[in-house]
Each structure stands twice: as structure tokens, then as C-alpha cells.
Amino acid sequence: xxxxxxxxxxLAEQSMIGGGKAELLDKTAKLGSLRKAATEMQMSYRQAxxxxxxxxTSAPEPLIILKRGGKEGGIxxxxxxxxxxxxxxxxxxxxxxxxxxxxxxx
Amino acid sequence: xxxxxxxxxxLAEQSMIGGGKAELLDKTAKLGSLRKAATEMQMSYRQAxxxxxxxxTSAPEPLIILKRGGKEGGIxxxxxxxxxxxxxxxxxxxxxxxxxxxxxxx
Numbered sequence: 001x002x003x004x005x006x007x008x009x010x011l012a013e014q015s016m017i018g019g020g021k022a023e024l025l026d027k028t029a030k031l032g033s034l035r036k037a038a039t040e041m042q043m044s045y046r047q048a049x050x051x052x053x054x055x056x057t058s059a060p061e062p063l064i065i066l067k068r069g070g071k072e073g074g075i076x077x078x079x080x081x082x083x084x085x086x087x088x089x090x091x092x093x094x095x096x097x098x099x100x101x102x103x104x105x106x
Numbered sequence: 107x108x109x110x111x112x113x114x115x116x117l118a119e120q121s122m123i124g125g126g127k128a129e130l131l132d133k134t135a136k137l138g139s140l141r142k143a144a145t146e147m148q149m150s151y152r153q154a155x156x157x158x159x160x161x162x163t164s165a166p167e168p169l170i171i172l173k174r175g176g177k178e179g180g181i182x183x184x185x186x187x188x189x190x191x192x193x194x195x196x197x198x199x200x201x202x203x204x205x206x207x208x209x210x211x212x
Contacts, residue, residue, distance in 0.1 A: 007111035
């Protein structure tokens with residue numbers, strides 16, 4: 001028998017960031033491009049855009065800014081708020097993984 | 107912002123016990139009746155029966171034994187295996203709730 005779980009951060013009512021969204025946010029910030037992040041995650045650009053847009057509009061502040069233009073058709077820039085949420089989420093994930101392995105070693 | 111999560115125990119492949127099933131198991135054992143447990147949980151008897159049956163057949167051992175007959179039409183008895191799983195799940199839930207409040211106080 002194995003203990004499993006999932007964890008997420010509620011930023012506001014109707015606004016949460018968990019595994020998939022956090023990964024999309026992270027990759028978009030690192031690659032500076034939503035299109036590249038979507039490709040890496042095998043999502044459609046449309047899905048990825050919808051997901052980022054939903055995060056940005058439902059959270060207290062936007063997490064990532066998408067700008068049109070540029071050589072590769074659009075630049076994505078993470079905000080300070082986005083950075084702080086992502087950092088918090090990563091810490092949380094790692095503490096939670098430790099919690100799960102402790103529980104699985106009881 | 108608030109940290110939230112969910113936790114469950116995987117008893118075998120395709121077999122897990124989490125919030126709803128644990129509550130049903132607990133109530134059925136306490137009340138000695140699946141019908142009463144279903145009523146308390148505002149589930150149909152059919153749903154409750156299906157859920158218990160699914161747990162019993164997919165887990166390594168049955169968790170609860172349903173017997174026909176008796177004055178109130180059917181008796182439910184938790185097995186030792188069911189008891190141990192339920193105990194483990196309750197401990198886990200309480201440790202996890204502590205974990206969540208700690209995370210929400212950072």
C-alpha cells in the first residue's frame with residue numbers, strides 16, 4: 001500500500017496553481033515563449049494560452065506577461081508575483097514529496 | 107493565498123481509498139449498515155453498494171462484509187484488514203492536516 005497525494009496553492013477564489021499550471025508557468029518563463037513551452041508540454045498553443053490567461057485574470061495579479069511581436073512571434077515574461085508564486089510552489093512540492101516518502105516509510 | 111491538498115492510500119493498482127470512500131467505510135462500520143451509512147452521506151444505496159463492492163474486489167482483501175438478512179435488512183461488518191486501513195487513513199489525514207496548516211503559516 002502506498003500513500004499518494006496532490007497539493008496546490010489557491011491564489012484567490014476560483015484561482016489555483018497546481019502541477020500542470022506550475023509546469024507551464026515555469027517552462028514559459030524559462031523559454032521566454034508560450035509557444036515553445038506548449039510544444040515541450042505537448043499541449044496546443046490554444047490550450048496553453050487559455051491556461052495562462054485564466055491564471056492571469058483570476059489571480060490577484062498577472063503571473064506572466066505575453067507580448068506580441070519579436071522574431072519568434074511573441075515574448076513571455078514572468079512577473080515578480082509569478083516568480084514568488086512559482087518559488088513558493090516549488091518549495092511546497094519538495095516539502096510535500098518528503099512528507100509522502102516519510103508516510104510511505106511508516 | 108492558501109495551500110490545499112488531497113491525500114489517499116493506494117491499496118493495489120486500481121484500488122485506492124481517499125476521503126469519500128474512507129468516510130463511507132467508517133460510517134458503514136460504525137452503523138453496522140450500508141443503508142444507514144448511505145442515507146447519512148446522502149448517497150443512493152446503489153452508489154454506496156457499488157463503492158464498497160469496488161473497494162472489496164480491487165483491494166488485496168475485502169474491507170467490509172455485507173450480509174443479507176437481519177431485522178433491518180442487511181448487516182455490515184468491517185474486517186480486520188478494513189480496520190487497519192481505516193486506522194492508517196485517519197492517522198494519515200490528521201498528519202496531513204497538520205502539514206497543511208504548517209504550510210499555511212509560513
